[in-house]
Amino acid sequence: MGSRMNKEQYMRILAEQLRSLSLAERNELLYEYEAHFAFGIQSGKTEEEICSELGNPYEIVQEVLQERNEQHRSHSRDNNYNYRQEPISQKYKKQSSSSAISKVFLSIAFGFLTIIVFPFGISMWAIWFSLSAASIAFILSPLLCFADFMMYSEFVPAKWFAAVGLFGLGLVLAPNIKSVFKGLLRMTAGYCKWMAGVVRGGKSS
Known part of the structure; x- marks a missing residue:
C-alpha cells in the first residue's frame, strides 16, 4: 500500500486517523x-x-495512539498518587502550623518569665x-578600730x-551567707539549664 502512495494521500490518511488526538498533538505529528x-x-x-x-x-497511527494512551494512563496514576498523598501533606501542614503556634506561645512565656525571673x-x-x-566589714571591725587607735x-x-x-x-552572718550563696548558685544553674533546654527545644521543632 505504501509503495503506491504519494505525499498527499499519505498525509491525508494520517490526518484522518489522528482525529482522536488534540489539535496541537495532531499538528505536531503532521x-x-x-x-x-x-x-x-x-x-x-x-x-x-x-512513503515506502x-x-x-x-x-x-496505531503505534502513536497506543503510546499516547500509555502516557495518559501513567499521568492518571501519578495524579491519583498525588491525590492520595494530599491528606498526608495537609497533615504535615497542620503539624507545622501547630508547631508555629506553639513556638509563638513558648516565646511569649519565655520572654515573660525572663522579664520577671532575670531581674x-x-x-x-x-x-x-x-x-x-x-x-566581712563586721568581722574586720576590730582591726579597723585598732588601726584607728594606732593612728590617733x-x-x-x-x-x-x-x-x-x-x-x-559578722561571725553569725558568715555561715548563713555561705548557705545563701549555695542556694543562689543552684537556682542560677537550674534557670540557665532550663533556658538552654527551651532554646534547644525551639530550634529542634
Missing part, C-alpha cells in the same frame, strides 16, 4: 512527517519512495553581695564595744 517528506525530496527521493520508507500510515535573680545576687561585704592614740570604749558586737554579728 509537521514531523511533513519534514520527513521535505528532507527526502531534497535528498532526491520521490514521494512514493519516502516511512511505512504503513495505519500502523504508524529577681539579679536582685538576689545584689543582696547577697551586699550582705557578704557587710559580714585615742581609746574610746564605745567604739571597741561596737567593734566587738559587729565582729560577733
Whole structure:
C-alpha cells in the first residue's frame, strides 16, 4: 500500500486517523512527517519512495495512539498518587502550623518569665553581695578600730564595744551567707539549664 502512495494521500490518511488526538498533538505529528517528506525530496527521493520508507500510515497511527494512551494512563496514576498523598501533606501542614503556634506561645512565656525571673535573680545576687561585704566589714571591725587607735592614740570604749558586737554579728552572718550563696548558685544553674533546654527545644521543632 505504501509503495503506491504519494505525499498527499499519505498525509491525508494520517490526518484522518489522528482525529482522536488534540489539535496541537495532531499538528505536531503532521509537521514531523511533513519534514520527513521535505528532507527526502531534497535528498532526491520521490514521494512514493519516502512513503515506502516511512511505512504503513495505519500502523504508524496505531503505534502513536497506543503510546499516547500509555502516557495518559501513567499521568492518571501519578495524579491519583498525588491525590492520595494530599491528606498526608495537609497533615504535615497542620503539624507545622501547630508547631508555629506553639513556638509563638513558648516565646511569649519565655520572654515573660525572663522579664520577671532575670531581674529577681539579679536582685538576689545584689543582696547577697551586699550582705557578704557587710559580714566581712563586721568581722574586720576590730582591726579597723585598732588601726584607728594606732593612728590617733585615742581609746574610746564605745567604739571597741561596737567593734566587738559587729565582729560577733559578722561571725553569725558568715555561715548563713555561705548557705545563701549555695542556694543562689543552684537556682542560677537550674534557670540557665532550663533556658538552654527551651532554646534547644525551639530550634529542634
